[in-house]
Amino acid sequence: MPQLARRTGRAKPSAIMAVAEKAKKLKAEGRDIISFSIGVPNFLPGEHVYEAARKSLDKDSGQYGSNRGTDALLDAFLHHLEGSGLTGYTRRNIVAGVGAKHVLYNLAEALLDEGDTIAYPTPYWTTYQDIADIVGAVSLKLPCPPEQNYKLTPQQLDAALARKPKVFLFNNPSNPTGMVYSKDEVAALAEVVARHPDTWILLDDIYNRLVFDGVGYHNFLHFRPELRDRTVVIDSLSKTYGMPGWRVGLIAAPENVAQALVALNSNHITNLPEVVTAAAIAALTGPQDIPQRKCAEFATKRDRVLAALAGIPGVVCPRPEGAFYAFPDISVAFGKTHDGVVIHNDVDFCNALLEAKGVACVPGSAFGEPRALRISYTCADAQLDEGLSRIQAFFAELA
Numbered sequence: 001m002p003q004l005a006r007r008t009g010r011a012k013p014s015a016i017m018a019v020a021e022k023a024k025k026l027k028a029e030g031r032d033i034i035s036f037s038i039g040v041p042n043f044l045p046g047e048h049v050y051e052a053a054r055k056s057l058d059k060d061s062g063q064y065g066s067n068r069g070t071d072a073l074l075d076a077f078l079h080h081l082e083g084s085g086l087t088g089y090t091r092r093n094i095v096a097g098v099g100a101k102h103v104l105y106n107l108a109e110a111l112l113d114e115g116d117t118i119a120y121p122t123p124y125w126t127t128y129q130d131i132a133d134i135v136g137a138v139s140l141k142l143p144c145p146p147e148q149n150y151k152l153t154p155q156q157l158d159a160a161l162a163r164k165p166k167v168f169l170f171n172n173p174s175n176p177t178g179m180v181y182s183k184d185e186v187a188a189l190a191e192v193v194a195r196h197p198d199t200w201i202l203l204d205d206i207y208n209r210l211v212f213d214g215v216g217y218h219n220f221l222h223f224r225p226e227l228r229d230r231t232v233v234i235d236s237l238s239k240t241y242g243m244p245g246w247r248v249g250l251i252a253a254p255e256n257v258a259q260a261l262v263a264l265n266s267n268h269i270t271n272l273p274e275v276v277t278a279a280a281i282a283a284l285t286g287p288q289d290i291p292q293r294k295c296a297e298f299a300t301k302r303d304r305v306l307a308a309l310a311g312i313p314g315v316v317c318p319r320p321e322g323a324f325y326a327f328p329d330i331s332v333a334f335g336k337t338h339d340g341v342v343i344h345n346d347v348d349f350c351n352a353l354l355e356a357k358g359v360a361c362v363p364g365s366a367f368g369e370p371r372a373l374r375i376s377y378t379c380a381d382a383q384l385d386e387g388l389s390r391i392q393a394f395f396a397e398l399a
């Protein structure tokens with residue numbers, strides 16, 4: 001019997017999707033389920049995006065397109081980058097892909113040989129570990145527990161980079177914690193990075209327009225522009241523009257990295273569809289009022305989540321300042337029982353919560369922090385409040 005490639009054994013289905021599937025199944029059985037599991041923005045893009053897509057269909061060329069992305073799309077992203085204070089790039093630095101997930105995968109292919117090390121802070125977005133595993137890279141996880149607000153310190157980064165990992169991957173604002181590094185914190189980390197020239201820097205900044213409380217978006221390149229020679233900025237339309245299903249990710253990279261991704265695109269996807277490209281350009285260059293309004297709404301939802309969690313004795317939730325996630329430490333529940341069910345760990349907790357109260361959250365172990373769970377809080381306020389009071393009730397019933 002022929003065998004699958006060894007690589008496929010390392011490709012695990014997403015842990016987040018597993019929770020979402022279970023919640024969907026219970027819903028189909030008629031259960032009243034509130035899902036805080038998948039990280040979806042829960043809004044649609046503006047009418048101008050749909051109009052651009054419709055117009056594109058009307059004059060569809062039906063042809064293959066550019067492996068890098070059309071010039072108009074590259075220019076639209078250059079404009080977007082400038083809006084974030086990232087200047088000095090040209091089209092040769094930009095490449096489009098099928099979502100940030102796809103460009104991250106391609107970056108792993110382009111930068112990591114088997115056995116190379118990729119360092120990243122924990123908690124991390126689950127896909128980082130999975131992609132590293134698939135390409136045979138070694139993950140060097142840098143623990144950032146709730147006691148340090150889930151944030152990497154300059155000392156930790158210095159010690160990690162002294163080990164000369166091939167790649168350092170940094171996600172700000174963070175999924176799953178919602179943490180946002182302040183200007184001073186980013187500046188301090190950038191100084192450390194500048195002292196270690198042998199490591200590629202990947203900045204997964206896809207939540208950069210979803211920052212609250214006036215903290216602002218800061219990037220190593222704002223402080224150390226010369227790091228551009230070995231830094232890749234990763235962005236996506238999924239969360240900012242309410243377009244996760246459209247699948248548009250973009251990078252700003254050194255030319256040699258960009259060229260490597262163009263070559264991979266030419267063998268994987270060939271090009272983004274014309275209609276998707278038109279919609280992406282409209283989103284990037286059109287009115288920004290919907291993303292801005294949604295960011296303000298997410299900040300108020302964050303407040304609702306924090307207020308509810310603050311009322312639960314023993315639960316600690318470092319204050320998220322961006323994205324749309326909260327990542328409370330719920331370990332106070334471990335060793336207790338709910339309705340006779342013993343809760344040993346985060347997975348037991350999430351299963352019992354889903355079974356007993358119909359609330360779906362993702363266990364923190366999916367992100368490398370088994371003391372926590374992730375709440376994705378983009379649903380309507382009424383549903384959010386109902387889900388939160390069910391979580392409160394669940395805790396109150398623990399024995």
Ligand SMILES: Cc1ncc(COP(=O)(O)O)c(C=O)c1O
Pocket residue numbers: 039098099100101102125171174175204206235236237238244248249
């Ligand atoms: C930190 C982070 N990076 C990348 C992605 C992938 O986004 P996309 O929809 O563009 O593939 C996600 C999606 O959840 C994410 O949370």
